[in-house]
Amino acid sequence: MSLTSLPVLSLTMPKAEFAQAIGESFRTFGFAMVKDFAIDRDLIDRAWKLSEEFFALPEDEKRSYHNPAIAGARGYTPFGVEIAKDAKHHDLKEFWHVGRDLPEGSPLADASMPPNVWPARPAGFQDVFTELYRQFDETGATILSAIALYLGLDEHWFDKGIEDGNSVMRLLHYPPIPNLSGEAIRAGAHGDINLITLLLGAEEAGLELLFQGKEWISASPPEGAMVINVGDMLERLTNHYLPSTIHRVRNPNPERAKFSRYSMPFFLHLRSDFPIKTLPQCISADNPDRYPEPISADEFLQQRLREIGLKK
Known part of the structure; x- marks a missing residue:
């Protein structure tokens, strides 16, 4: 393995061995x-x-599921709305968000966690993506238990923190690009807001991470593997011990530009x-606490949504 290639880890590894391996990959790359x-x-x-069938629907039909008042929290967000923090051009993508269905009367139900929106077609959409969300959620909890062990915490440390958490599954469509000469790219360089991101569908070339802030390297996994990366919340929680690495989806080579790209983070x-309060074990003389004042997860999210153009 070269210093700039990510190892492919198996969840069948012994628990302690997997925890150490994914922790080291996160420390080195911010990705695994x-x-x-x-x-x-x-x-x-x-x-x-x-996902392909939905994004092939007429534009007016898709836009009927877009509600700007909820800042993209659920349903459809049209092409060209989201922009990477500090970027000059909007991303070349459209997407659909599925969120958590909260128990009736939950105090967490608000504009950040509104009820899900479901399209009338294609048939089976709600059932399939409700179940996929559930399986993603369980896999994410498994990964977090390994991260907890790597950080010297109890493996269940994150359990209460993510119970009824504001996790979102995004169905992403990057349409064909008829003109590659513009400055906009499919997804501008950015860090993710959340704790961790689990990504399916990155086998199509384009996903790149900024290795140690110096060099763009491919983060496309082999078939059957998913990409997982540290988000800004986990970076803050660990006082940058686990870095939220900047990444992007670059435009395709000319021969691939006529094809759509799909992914599901x-x-x-x-x-x-x-x-979100800095973990004590991530504070030292060499790494003093960057965030002495805690911030709630929702306050952090709202701040970032404004930065990326989803909230005014």
Whole structure:
């Protein structure tokens, strides 16, 4: 393995060994590649088919599921709305968000966690993506238990923090690019807001991470593996011990520009009222506390949504 290639880790490894391996990959890259996860392959295949069918619907029909008042929290967000922090051009993508269905009467139900929106077609959309969300959620919790062990915490440390968490599954469509000469790219350089991101569908070339802030390297996994990366919330919680690495989706080579690109990231969030407070073991003389004042997960999210153009 070269110093700039990510190892592919298996969830069948012994728990302690996996925890150490994913922790080291996160420390080095802010990213990891993981295979042998417990998400049903047939379900994933059905999800890809339904995602393609939805994004092929007429523009007016898709836009009928767009509600600017909820800042993209659920349903459809049209092409060219989202922009990377500090970028000059909007991203070349459209997407659909599926969130958590909260128990009736939950105090967390607000504009940040509104009810899900479901399209009238394609048929089966709600059932497939409700189940896929559940399986993503369970896999994310498994990954977080390994991260907890790596940080010297109890393996269940994150459990309460993500219970009824504001996690979002995004169905992403990057349409064909007829003109590659513009400055806009499919997804501008950015860090993710959340704790960790689990990404399916990055096998198509384009996903790159900024290795040690100096060099763009490919983060495309082999078939059957997913990409997992540290988000800004986990970076803050660990006082930058685990880095939220800047990444992008660059435009394709000319021969691939006429094809769409699809992916499905699952943004695993803390519950909205969770106080993000620096972990004591991540503070030292060499790494003093960058964030002496805690911030709630929802306050952090709202701040970032404004920065990326989803909230005014």
